[in-house]
Amino acid sequence: MTGPTDIVHIDAVALTEAAAATFAAAGCAPEEAWTVADGLVEANLFGHDSHGIGLLPRYVDNLRQGIARAGQSARIVADHGALVGMDGGRGFGQVVGEQAMAVAIERARATGVCVAGLANAHHLARIGRWAEQCAGEGFVSVHFVNVLSRPLVAPWGGTDARLATDPFCVGVPHAPHPLVLDYATSMVALGKVDVALAAGKRMAEGLLLDAAGRPTTDPAVMFAEPAGALLPFGQHKGFALSVMCEILGGALSGGHVQHEHPHPNPMLNNMLSIVFAPDRLVTRDALARQVGELAAWLRGSPLAPGATAIHLPGEPERIAARERTRDGIPLPRRTFAALAGCARALGVAAFDEAGGGVPGGARGAP
Ligand SMILES: NC(=O)c1ccc[n+]([C@@H]2O[C@H](COP(=O)([O-])OP(=O)(O)OC[C@H]3O[C@@H](n4cnc5c(N)ncnc54)[C@H](O)[C@@H]3O)[C@@H](O)[C@H]2O)c1
Incomplete structure (x- = not known):
């Protein structure tokens, strides 16, 4: 322990x-x-x-x-105004992701909306960073992402790993900080299993299968040979969303769906982002008012035993940031x-x- x-x-x-x-x-x-x-x-x-x-x-x-390459830029490979396809050249996701979002924001500023594909990026890491970049410029964004890594997640109804943790993300600009939904379509991200293993902790029930397809709480199964599998979140619903992350994020970005890759664990991401100006649909004031009304309505629910607050998506991250900046x-x-x-x-x-x-x-x- x-x-x-x-x-x-x-x-x-x-x-x-x-x-x-x-x-x-x-x-x-x-x-x-x-x-x-x-x-x-x-x-x-x-x-x-x-x-x-x-x-x-x-x-x-x-x-x-050579799985990641230094000094790369997001290169435009398909250009149709409001639809733009880019290739990250296996450059660091932190760099090519920021560049691709800057292109999408610039296009959405001109046309109101941009559908932007970014294929072949080294790990894009926390996808919420990209929604925050868009929200910081006043844009709503939706991001479908697939992961080319060793298979980690079982299809709903299956017993071995076929998919990766394919994250999905939505960002909405709001003050004092944007609302950001940002999570893997697996019950947990693999990194959280790794963190639990490093900390000597067991995982909660209902997250993992061992290599024989049996439920387990042992994080080591994900790093054993043969390896176990993560379960999709929300049963068939999370699985269905991850299939769409594969198709939109993987195939329609100009990248590739999960498949046998020549490298066993390439750590690449493909992402399709839909970035749009909310004030072309409703006024900024009307959006802010409705988000505020929704928050007040939701927070009016009596707290469940053990709960300390009702949060909107993105709030737990801001609370962590305040604490961790201080401590x-x-x-x-x-x-x-x-x-x-x-x-x-x-x-x-x-x-x-x-x-x-x-x-x-x-x-x-x-
Ligand atoms: N680049 C990749 O290949 C890749 C793959 C998988 C995951 N990820 C990233 O890993 C990170 C963690 O993913 P995860 O699946 O472990 O996330 P998670 O299960 O911790 O969920 C985080 C999301 O849930 C919201 N949330 C948390 N508690 C809440 C509450 N009480 N009320 C309302 N909303 C709440 C958060 O604001 C956030 O939007 C994400 O940033 C994701 O983008 C990246």
Whole structure:
């Protein structure tokens, strides 16, 4: 079991600086290194450790193997005004994702709407980042994403892994922060199983199958050979949504649906985004008023036993960000040691196991 002393808390800015130094040493230009580091640490800040800094060694390894490529840009390959197709060239998702959303926003500003495909991006990480980029410019967005990785998720009614965790995301601009629905179509993201394994915890019931197709709570089954499977969320409903993520995100983006890939775990994403200007349909004031009315109506429900609040999508992330900006980002010591080891192998002393090399420092959990 993992106790509180197995966790270190690291200042988010210090963590970003250390990660950026590591990516730069691995071959990224300084701006790219910072963008990738910032995207990962932001996922931790928003409470999604599964898509955070713990992925750094994997990204560095992918760069070394040519699975990810430094210095790429989202290249327009199909251009029809409000419909635009782009290819990420296996560039870092944090970079080509931001570029692709900038193109979609520019088009939607001109035409009111843009349907934008981005194929062949290295891991786009937390998809909510892309909805937030659109919402920050006043646009609603819907994102269908498929994942080319080793199969992880069983089809509804099946017993072995055939799909990946295909995330779906919707963002709506609102003050003080946008509403963002952003989740995997599996019961949990694989990274959360990894985080549980690193922390020595069991998963909840109803999330996993072992390699023989039997229900289990053991996170290790996902990393065994042969591996188990995650279940789709919402039974047939989540499965059906993931099929649409495959078709819209995978096929219609110009990418590819889940299939036998020459690399066993390519860690690529394809994404189809629909970005539109809400004020071409209703006034901004009317939208804000209706979101406010809905929130008040929902929050009027008496709390269930054990519940502390009724949240709108996107709120838990903002609460986590406030806490983690104040207290530092909690990382299992094992994860921190892996970051330090990866950086050291590249001649970077930005991390070390005690956190002494990180400005702001690592400290044990209070
Ligand atoms: N790039 C990829 O290949 C890939 C694959 C899978 C997942 N992901 C990312 O992993 C992250 C985590 O995915 P997940 O499936 O574990 O997410 P999750 O199950 O933690 O759900 C998060 C979503 O649910 C909302 N939410 C959480 N609690 C809520 C509550 N009490 N009331 C209302 N809304 C609530 C959040 O605001 C957010 O929109 C996401 O950012 C996703 O994009 C990426």
